[in-house]
Amino acid sequence: MPEPFVAYLRVYEPLSSFESSVREQLSGAVERGPVQQSRAGLREQDVWLRTQLTAPPQLLPGENRRRGSADDVLVLSPEQVPSGPAATVGPGPLVCPLDLRGRCAAALVGFLGDADVPLRTAALSVDADHARAQASSVVSELSDGAVHVLSSTWTVPLPWFVLVDPQEREVVAGERGTDRVSWRVAMADARRRVTRAHAVGKQSIGEDGPTKILRETGRWLERFHPHSAVELDYGGLVQLMSESDVEADTxxxxxxxIVDAMETGDPDEVSARYEGLRDFWGEFAARERHN
Known part of the structure; x- marks a missing residue:
């Protein structure tokens, strides 16, 4: 079974920054063995499928576990995170809980709000109102924190690239081509870049579209420890890319x-760069319609 065609934006916080009860659970997960970054999508897929194969099927992962349990985490050391001179990362280990229960609940609330009635009926094993109430209850538990992972199917939201240093891309090759494409960045550097890009976008094109995504992404980053790390990972999208696609990806x-050109008032440069991005990512996004 292929890995889900999903890209990720993740935050890794110092383990020492969590409250004691959560830190104890996360420490246990680290000791049992963290999930490898290259296997994260497959792990999420496996956990979800297992919820549907139980008798009766579970609406969300972890329904039989205590609130706040953290069984799946990713781990980095501060030395794996490039950072600017004014940024601090750590102390290690840096951990990223997959937060599957909360993320699935948020996705379910969105699905129930957008899907047509026949699709909801076919997809759900329980009444839609019951599913909405249960998922909303789980989402409300997140009010004091934030999920550590954002995901996007079939493409990468272009504003996410603002956070990273283009020169710090890491490409991992495998037997069948590219296994992984990712960037890592110190939280302080990510916040600085998103703040600048939001200010430029607001001045240039207003508060909608990419500027809104930048504002929401900045608010999300502010909810984490300032010495955290941020990771942009193409995840399963690399399965859609040839080696020439990876080489051509700028x-x-x-x-x-584009941000620089907006700041200096160069619309021709903005247009040319955006057209290239639209052509590159449009090929992958179009596959969703034919899947």
Whole structure:
């Protein structure tokens, strides 16, 4: 079974920054063995499928476990995170809980709000009102924190590239081509870049579209420890990419160039860079319609 065609934006916080009860659970998960970054999508897929194979099926992962349990985490050391001179990362280990229960609940609330009645009926094993109430209850538990992972199917939201240093891309090759494409960045550097890009976008194109995504992303980053790390990972999208696609991918450079061009008032540069990005990512996004 292929890995889900999902890209991720993740935050890794110092383990020492969590409250004692959560820190104890996360420490246990680290000791049992963290999930490998390259296997995160498959792990999420496996957990979800297992909820549907129980008798009766579970609406959300972890329904039989205590609130706040953290069984799946990703781990980094501060030395794995490039950072600017004014940024501090750590102390280690840095941990990213997958937060599957909360993320699934938020996705379910969105699905119930957008899907047509026949699709909801076919997809759910319980009444839609009951599902909405249960999922909303789980989402409300997140009010004091934030999920550590944002995800996007079939494409990467272009504003996410603002956070990273284009020169710090890491490409991991495998037997069948590219296994992984990712960037890591210190939280302080990510916040600085998103703040600048939001200010430029607001001045240039207003508060809607990409500027709104930048504002929401900045608010999300502010909810985490300032010495955290941020990771942009293409995840399962690399399965759609040939080696030539990876070599031709200048998305991070293009997005940064767009911000610079907006700031200096160069609409021709903005247009040219955006057209290239639309052509590159449009090919992958179009596959969703034919899947």
């Amino acid at each position: 998305s991070a450079e293009d997005v940064h160039a």
